[in-house]
Amino acid sequence: MPRDGRVVRERLQQAALELFSEHGYDGTTTTQIAARAGVTERTYFRHFPDKREVLFATEEELRDLTTTSIANVPPGTAPLLALKMAFHGVVPLVERSRPLAEIRIPIIMTAPALLEREYAKAAALVTVVAAALEARGETPRTALLTARVGMDAFSTAIRRWNTDHSGDLHHEVDEVFRDLRSLTQSLD
Amino acid sequence: MPRDGRVVRERLQQAALELFSEHGYDGTTTTQIAARAGVTERTYFRHFPDKREVLFATEEELRDLTTTSIANVPPGTAPLLALKMAFHGVVPLVERSRPLAEIRIPIIMTAPALLEREYAKAAALVTVVAAALEARGETPRTALLTARVGMDAFSTAIRRWNTDHSGDLHHEVDEVFRDLRSLTQSLD
Numbered sequence: 001m002p003r004d005g006r007v008v009r010e011r012l013q014q015a016a017l018e019l020f021s022e023h024g025y026d027g028t029t030t031t032q033i034a035a036r037a038g039v040t041e042r043t044y045f046r047h048f049p050d051k052r053e054v055l056f057a058t059e060e061e062l063r064d065l066t067t068t069s070i071a072n073v074p075p076g077t078a079p080l081l082a083l084k085m086a087f088h089g090v091v092p093l094v095e096r097s098r099p100l101a102e103i104r105i106p107i108i109m110t111a112p113a114l115l116e117r118e119y120a121k122a123a124a125l126v127t128v129v130a131a132a133l134e135a136r137g138e139t140p141r142t143a144l145l146t147a148r149v150g151m152d153a154f155s156t157a158i159r160r161w162n163t164d165h166s167g168d169l170h171h172e173v174d175e176v177f178r179d180l181r182s183l184t185q186s187l188d
Numbered sequence: 189m190p191r192d193g194r195v196v197r198e199r200l201q202q203a204a205l206e207l208f209s210e211h212g213y214d215g216t217t218t219t220q221i222a223a224r225a226g227v228t229e230r231t232y233f234r235h236f237p238d239k240r241e242v243l244f245a246t247e248e249e250l251r252d253l254t255t256t257s258i259a260n261v262p263p264g265t266a267p268l269l270a271l272k273m274a275f276h277g278v279v280p281l282v283e284r285s286r287p288l289a290e291i292r293i294p295i296i297m298t299a300p301a302l303l304e305r306e307y308a309k310a311a312a313l314v315t316v317v318a319a320a321l322e323a324r325g326e327t328p329r330t331a332l333l334t335a336r337v338g339m340d341a342f343s344t345a346i347r348r349w350n351t352d353h354s355g356d357l358h359h360e361v362d363e364v365f366r367d368l369r370s371l372t373q374s375l376d
Contacts, residue, residue, distance in 0.1 A: 078374030112308070119307035120300070145344050145367055152336040160329070177375055179333055186266030187369040 009047050009057065011037040016054040017103045025051075025111050052117055055104050058097050059121050063128050065093050070132040079138050083129070083150035084177045087157075091169045094158060101162070126151050153180055197235050197245065199225040204242040205291045213239075213299050240305055243292050246285050247309050251316050253281050258320035267326050271317070271338035272365045275345075279357045282346060289350070314339050341368050 015036035019028040030051050034044040048054045069089035073082040108114040130147035134140060157172040203224035207216040218239050222232040236242045257277035261270040296302040318335035322328060345360040 078371075080371045081374040084375065113304075116301075116304035116308045119311055120304045123307055141348070142367070142371075144347075145340070145364065146371055148340040148344065149337050149368065149371065152333070152340060156333050156336065159332075176333065179330070180337065181372045181375040183266075183268045183330075183334055183337065184369045184372045186269040187272065187365055 005047075008037070008039060008043065012039070012044060012047055013054055013057050013100070017100070017107075020055075020107045021103060025107055025114065052114060055108060055114065056117065056121055058093075058100065059125075062090070062093060063125060065090055066125070067128060067132050070129065071135065073136075075136070079133050079136070079142060079146040080150060080177075082133070082136065083146065083154075084173065087150075087154045087173050088170060090154075091173065095169055098162075105162075122151070122155070149180070153177055193235075196225070196227060196231065200227070200232060200235055201242055201245050201288070205288070205295075208243075208295045209291060213295055213302065240302060243296065243302065244305065244309055246281075246288065247313075250278070250281060250285075251313060253278055254313070255316060255320050258317065259323065261324075263324070267321050267324070267330060267334040268338060268365075270321070270324065271334065271342075272361065275338075275342045275361050276358055278342075279361065283357055286350075293350075310339070310343070337368070341365055 012033060016028070016033045019032055019036060022028075028051075030044050031041050033051075033054065034041040037044075048057070066086065069086035070082060072089070073085050077085065108118050126144075126147045129151055130140070130143040133143035133146055138146065153176045154173065157169065157176040160176070161169045161172045200221060204216070204221045207220055207224060210216075216239075218232050219229050221239075221242065222229040225232075236245070254274065257274035258270060260277070261273050265273065296306050314332075314335045317339060318328070318331040321331035321334055326334065341364045342361065345357065345364040348364070349357045349360045
């Protein structure tokens with residue numbers, strides 16, 4: 001996307017979040033979002049297929065960065081450790097998106113259709129992570145289980161970081177993987 | 189629910205699955221489902237709030253059995269081991285539901301709205317499992333991480349059992365927890 005496209009896209013996101021906060025998700029139209037962002041409704045639909053998608057605009061960036069980070073882990077690293085290392089590379093994006101996340105999470109919670117879309121996006125991300133692990137030579141069986149458990153660990157770390165207002169997401173990532181390790185010790 | 193209610197409910201489920209297979213999900217109405225089951229449409233809506241829900245009718249039974257099985261694990265059992273033991277108690281229900289699952293999964297895959305509802309139900313089940321672990325004295329932090337990872341393991345076991353057409357879900361449950369154990373050994 002050219003630089004101008006990205007600027008318009010971010011303006012539309014910002015306008016949508018403001019309007020959703022002011023009038024609720026159901027009380028806002030794409031016409032109003034476009035007007036607030038100073039573009040036509042047609043431009044809105046060039047960037048987002050429907051009203052819901054504007055809330056999920058960072059997903060694509062998150063997906064691409066996650067894939068790249070996994071690919072960049074040194075070959076031969078065990079799969080779950082590889083994910084832990086890769087997630088540290090994704091931390092800056094999550095930190096940068098925090099202001100957006102703080103507005104969008106309460107909005108998503110108010111509408112079942114939005115929450116369901118959120119779950120579907122999370123499931124799609126697991127598929128992407130599994131594919132990235134397969135590209136590193138893991139079997140599909142191992143890749144899927146590792147992707148599921150790894151994404152749970154990462155989203156738990158983000159949730160703790162949001163809930164506890166702790167300062168450092170890197171620290172939460174390390175801690176959740178330590179917790180995971182100690183949880184499984186009972187399985188011997 | 190009285191026994192008669194359960195019979196009607198199962199007849200409605202069966203009728204819905206037949207019609208969805210014949211005409212697709214979008215090509216079927218609740219009127220047709222009720223007619224095929226030999227009841228009025230009003231009876232349909234006494235059992236299910238909308239057309240989607242008829243596909244998720246076993247969820248409630250699964251949720252109740254999961255909660256009971258977790259509560260029945262001997263006190264003092266480590267949380268992830270407790271889940272593994274509890275899932276063995278849920279296996280017979282999953283095995284019994286296989287004919288239904290074989291019809292409903294391909295239907296759910298065809299409609300994004302159904303798939304999103306499926307994800308939301310899975311997320312709700314994680315919340316239920318976490319609450320059951322808290323009732324056993326686990327902290328909310330430990331309960332949530334354990335519930336997420338445990339449900340990942342169980343759904344992976346079910347998926348492998350469905351994909352590989354292997355005979356024994358108990359065996360798949362044991363194996364996926366062994367895999368989980370060995371995955372986390374790289375984290376030391």
